[in-house]
Amino acid sequence: MRFILLLFLFFLSSLAALAHGDGGHDDDDAKAADLSAVAAPDQPTYYEHVRPIIEASCIDCHSGGQIAAYAPFNDPQDVIFAAQDIKFHVVFGLMPPWMPSPETLPLKYDRSLSDVEIATIAAWVDAGAPLGDPQDYRPAASDGLDFVEIRADMTLQLEAAYVPDEDARDDYRCFAYPLNITEPQFITGYDFIPDVGEMAHHNIVYLFDETANRAIESRNYADGRPGWPCYGSPGFTTEGIRIGGWTPGASPFAFPQGTGVLIKPGHHLVVQMHYNLWTTRQPDRSRVVLQLEAAESELAEFHIISLAAPVEIPCPSGTEGPQCEREAAIERVGDLYGEIARYAPGYLLRECGQTLADYAANSGENASGACDYPVPGPLTLYGVSGHMHELGRSFRMELNPESEAPLLLLDIPRWDFHWQDRYYFVEPVQVAHGDILRMSCVWDNSLSDEPRYVVWGAGTADEMCFGSVMALKQ
Numbered sequence: 479m480r481f482i483l484l485l486f487l488f489f490l491s492s493l494a495a496l497a498h499g500d501g502g503h504d505d506d507d508a509k510a511a512d513l514s515a516v517a518a519p520d521q522p523t524y525y526e527h528v529r530p531i532i533e534a535s536c537i538d539c540h541s542g543g544q545i546a547a548y549a550p551f552n553d554p555q556d557v558i559f560a561a562q563d564i565k566f567h568v569v570f571g572l573m574p575p576w577m578p579s580p581e582t583l584p585l586k587y588d589r590s591l592s593d594v595e596i597a598t599i600a601a602w603v604d605a606g607a608p609l610g611d612p613q614d615y616r617p618a619a620s621d622g623l624d625f626v627e628i629r630a631d632m633t634l635q636l637e638a639a640y641v642p643d644e645d646a647r648d649d650y651r652c653f654a655y656p657l658n659i660t661e662p663q664f665i666t667g668y669d670f671i672p673d674v675g676e677m678a679h680h681n682i683v684y685l686f687d688e689t690a691n692r693a694i695e696s697r698n699y700a701d702g703r704p705g706w707p708c709y710g711s712p713g714f715t716t717e718g719i720r721i722g723g724w725t726p727g728a729s730p731f732a733f734p735q736g737t738g739v740l741i742k743p744g745h746h747l748v749v750q751m752h753y754n755l756w757t758t759r760q761p762d763r764s765r766v767v768l769q770l771e772a773a774e775s776e777l778a779e780f781h782i783i784s785l786a787a788p789v790e791i792p793c794p795s796g797t798e799g800p801q802c803e804r805e806a807a808i809e810r811v812g813d814l815y816g817e818i819a820r821y822a823p824g825y826l827l828r829e830c831g832q833t834l835a836d837y838a839a840n841s842g843e844n845a846s847g848a849c850d851y852p853v854p855g856p857l858t859l860y861g862v863s864g865h866m867h868e869l870g871r872s873f874r875m876e877l878n879p880e881s882e883a884p885l886l887l888l889d890i891p892r893w894d895f896h897w898q899d900r901y902y903f904v905e906p907v908q909v910a911h912g913d914i915l916r917m918s919c920v921w922d923n924s925l926s927d928e929p930r931y932v933v934w935g936a937g938t939a940d941e942m943c944f945g946s947v948m949a950l951k952q
């Protein structure tokens with residue numbers, strides 16, 4: 479059943495309307511870190527205390543050629559000039575961008591600052607941002623981001639450059655990279671090398687088998703340019719899996735020793751690129767680098783399990799009219815994305831063993847969707863990701879939430895569409911047959927520009943509650 483559901487959902491994510499969300503951040507529900515009990519240095523200076531933090535945690539993005547090049551922090555004067563702004567962003571947890579809460583299981587590549595680092599920056603700003611003595615500067619020991627190296631066994635690049643949309647501030651585009659291999663192989667690592675760092679905001683990497691070839695062919699270059707517009711996901715009727723992703727400053731990625739993702743002749747990688755076009759718009763031929771092993775090497779094969787939950791979001795209070803009827807919302811996705819889209823809301827409820835009555839308490843400002851998945855057999859979980867659109871408020875993936883020892887696999891208290899990522903556990907998690915994976919999403923429809931009843935769909939004005947788990951069979 480799950481397989482059919484996936485076919486179905488991928489279809490629904492297809493045909494996405496051209497999506498140019500405004501990308502604004504909702505900082506209104508951000509909370510300031512409580513630093514009252516944290517010891518910060520008495521006389522913090524830029525050189526001794528602040529520069530090492532900026533270099534370890536900010537420079538990857540806040541320097542020339544990178545996504546936040548418009549606010550560079552290389553020069554002390556730039557940092558001092560932006561001091562108040564920096565304090566605000568770090569105290570409210572808005573920077574560095576890292577959505578999971580500290581309650582989440584420990585994650586690799588955790589970009590968040592420690593309380594001591596936040597308190598240090600705050601104390602420095604409050605002290606008037608003194609420069610101090612360059613002699614006191616010592617580089618931070620490590621940026622903690624587990625840098626790995628991979629072999630470049632295959633490099634994939636678009637044959638023609640893509641120039642992002644003229645009038646978009648954010649452009650979401652999918653690119654197909656055919657895997658020109660003659661034998662099955664394992665991908666054991668990958669890297670993404672952006673052509674134009676200033677506009678490469680993030681991406682998600684999917685793997686599709688040959689059943690997607692026709693869909694890829696029909697979309698690729700349909701508007702005369704490489705790739706096709708895609709907001710929610712690549713959007714085919716066929717099953718694809720999310721094998722990874724990239725955010726600025728990310729290290730190359732290697733799957734755990736002895737494991738890989740199996741690829742076969744005829745498969746494609748599809749990279750869904752998010753371009754942020756505030757500062758520049760240039761032709762792009764970014765590269766994907768793969769590290770490969772022969773299929774005979776008998777590596778353990780990764781399975782990527784996709785999960786989906788119902789989306790039943792009423793109009794916000796004060797909005798009335800026919801657009802607030804569920805039937806009208808279902809009509810609408812049917813008209814936009816085809817007949818099959820009409821069945822998604824009912825299908826998701828049934829698959830999750832629920833009825834509409836389970837969502838009677840949903841309001842426009844606070845609507846949730848959740849689904850429990852019994853684990854089909856013993857698995858080792860390595861990573862998890864979640865996906866919603868711009869009405870998303872929070873996302874959670876829990877293991878055995880009703881038991882005495884629940885685990886919080888991923889807790890995103892403040893969802894930001896623009897910083898969605900894939901997360902890997904420091905310690906893989908063992909799950910047994912019958913364990914329950916619970917995925918839950920919360921939305922706020924008052925964030926919508928044109929509020930209506932919202933159901934599952936691919937466009938910016940639709941929503942999803944979608945997750946994936948990367949697992950090995952035991």
Ligand code: HEC
Pocket residue numbers: 503531532535536537538539540545546549560563564567568573574575589591725726727896
């Ligand atoms: C992964 C990339 C990345 C990292 C790491 C990062 N930033 Fe940012 N930062 C951005 C982007 C992109 C923006 C533009 C707004 C947005 O997209 O959220 C931004 C915006 C900001 C702004 C607002 C600038 C303005 O006036 O518009 C401040 C201040 C800031 N970041 C501070 C920091 C600090 C301090 C750190 C490190 C402790 C940091 N950032 C780490 C990507 C990053």
